[in-house]
Amino acid sequence: xxxxxxxxxxxxxxxLIRTEAGYTQDKMANIIGLxxxxxxxxxxxxVMASWTAVIAICALFKDSETLTASIGGEPLEIIETxxxxxxxxxxxxTLGGKVWWRDxxxxxxxxxxxxxxxxxxxxxxxDDYRIYSSFDEKNAHKRFDELMGE
Numbered sequence: 001x002x003x004x005x006x007x008x009x010x011x012x013x014x015x016l017i018r019t020e021a022g023y024t025q026d027k028m029a030n031i032i033g034l035x036x037x038x039x040x041x042x043x044x045x046x047v048m049a050s051w052t053a054v055i056a057i058c059a060l061f062k063d064s065e066t067l068t069a070s071i072g073g074e075p076l077e078i079i080e081t082x083x084x085x086x087x088x089x090x091x092x093x094t095l096g097g098k099v100w101w102r103d104x105x106x107x108x109x110x111x112x113x114x115x116x117x118x119x120x121x122x123x124x125x126x127d128d129y130r131i132y133s134s135f136d137e138k139n140a141h142k143r144f145d146e147l148m149g150e
Contacts, residue, residue, distance in 0.1 A: 072117020
């Protein structure tokens with residue numbers, strides 16, 4: 001998933017995310033830092049949300065069922081993967097990939113998973129802490145092998 005794809009998805013779902021939260025256009029615009037006019041334009045499909053607005057939506061509405069179902073998992077993780085492509089993370093606890101993930105490789109200490117929607121990869125440690133994330137499959141395998149000492 002690219003930055004442009006996530007912008008398109010979230011722009012397309014903006015009205016649903018807002019109504020799910022029970023917000024008026026005025027309140028939603030204020031919360032995410034847009035003018036009401038801009039929000040209306042996004043909801044009508046006339047313009048796309050900015051990257052900054054997308055980040056705000058993913059952060060402030062991370063528990064939205066509409067948002068989670070639209071992008072296949074934790075919104076902030078996908079945003080962070082795009083923004084920090086190929087970098088190791090500070091350790092962040094995950095749910096271990098029970099719903100949106102398939103296991104690609106496993107060892108005693110690490111697991112390489114791929115998201116079923118966004119198709120990005122991540123490496124978790126034995127305690128389900130995310131330590132790496134990338135959309136590049138080759139780099140994800142390479143980092144997994146490095147962690148394994150290969």
